[in-house]
Amino acid sequence: MATKLARGFWRLADPKISLASAASMLLGASAAAAAGPLSAAWLAVTALGIFAVEVAKNASGEVFDWDSGTDLRVRPEDRSPFSGGKRVLVDGLLTRGQTWAIAIGGYLLAIAAGLAIVRWREGGVLCLGVAGIALAFFYHAPPLRLSYRGLGELAVAASYGPFVCAGTYLVQRGSIPIEVVLLAVPLGLLVAGFLWINEFPDYAADAQSGKRTLVVRLGRRRAANGFAALGVASGVVLALLPAAGLPRTVWLGGIAALRYVPAARALLATPEDTPAIVPAQALTLQAFLLYAVGASAGLLLGR
Numbered sequence: 468m469a470t471k472l473a474r475g476f477w478r479l480a481d482p483k484i485s486l487a488s489a490a491s492m493l494l495g496a497s498a499a500a501a502a503g504p505l506s507a508a509w510l511a512v513t514a515l516g517i518f519a520v521e522v523a524k525n526a527s528g529e530v531f532d533w534d535s536g537t538d539l540r541v542r543p544e545d546r547s548p549f550s551g552g553k554r555v556l557v558d559g560l561l562t563r564g565q566t567w568a569i570a571i572g573g574y575l576l577a578i579a580a581g582l583a584i585v586r587w588r589e590g591g592v593l594c595l596g597v598a599g600i601a602l603a604f605f606y607h608a609p610p611l612r613l614s615y616r617g618l619g620e621l622a623v624a625a626s627y628g629p630f631v632c633a634g635t636y637l638v639q640r641g642s643i644p645i646e647v648v649l650l651a652v653p654l655g656l657l658v659a660g661f662l663w664i665n666e667f668p669d670y671a672a673d674a675q676s677g678k679r680t681l682v683v684r685l686g687r688r689r690a691a692n693g694f695a696a697l698g699v700a701s702g703v704v705l706a707l708l709p710a711a712g713l714p715r716t717v718w719l720g721g722i723a724a725l726r727y728v729p730a731a732r733a734l735l736a737t738p739e740d741t742p743a744i745v746p747a748q749a750l751t752l753q754a755f756l757l758y759a760v761g762a763s764a765g766l767l768l769g770r
Contacts, residue, residue, distance in 0.1 A: 628655015
């Protein structure tokens with residue numbers, strides 16, 4: 468029983484998905500470090516709160532996707548390490564009650580971390596924290612059900628781009644310059660691309676369950692073009708960042724193209740073949756990580 472519980476929690480913690488938050492925190496912390504010294508303690512509290520939201524979102528989302536039947540309808544041949552849900556209920560690793568307990572515990576821990584920051588560090592985090600938790604919960608939950616209405620991709624782009632990056636910076640520096648928000652936009656687009664490509668193997672299950680993601684709305688052929696367009700948009704914004712006052716060294720974030728371009732080519736070639744898409748999913752994950760690392764290094768080199 469304890470082993471199943473641990474395995475279930477590990478799936479909900481899902482390091483692959485948490486990398487999106489880590490990338491955005493890295494970018495925000497690097498921007499803050501380029502402007503002055505960092506508080507390691509408050510950075511740790513920030514990371515704890517954001518990680519807790521990640522686990523809570525995955526847990527509550529698992530229950531809502533179970534209720535809609537989405538995860539149950541994913542065919543074995545369409546499962547991948549990056550999509551198809553966490554399957555803790557489908558595979559019997561957790562009960563519904565245990566999953567809800569993890570979700571509630573995660574949200575409460577995130578709220579506690581946020582209130583500690585508000586009370587003893589930076590009160591401006593309150594609005595961002597409330598918005599972040601709302602987006603996390605209502606990504607799956609009614610009445611908004613953002614992921615079911617074709618708004619999940621936008622929510623992910625905003626959350627893992629400007630929200631987490633700007634929030635991390637705010638805790639350290641006490642303000643949010645517009646250039647920090649703009650710096651996070653390419654990252655948000657790349658993380659949205661990761662969600663986008665992960666929706667391809669789930670296409671049939673999502674369509675049957677009324678989960679109207681943009682991939683379902685557009686169809687896989689047109690959605691593959693949309694995935695490529697996200698990469699182009701990210702590159703265009705990156706190219707314009709020095710005009711906003713950022714050093715040209717942030718162009719080091721362009722190394723993301725070394726992974727996103729081949730991912731787009733693979734998806735355009737075989738948008739309906741899950742085994743062929745899995746390597747492209749991995750490349751897309753690497754792309755947003757490379758952007759975060761490259762742009763962060765550029766910020767520190769250009770200060």
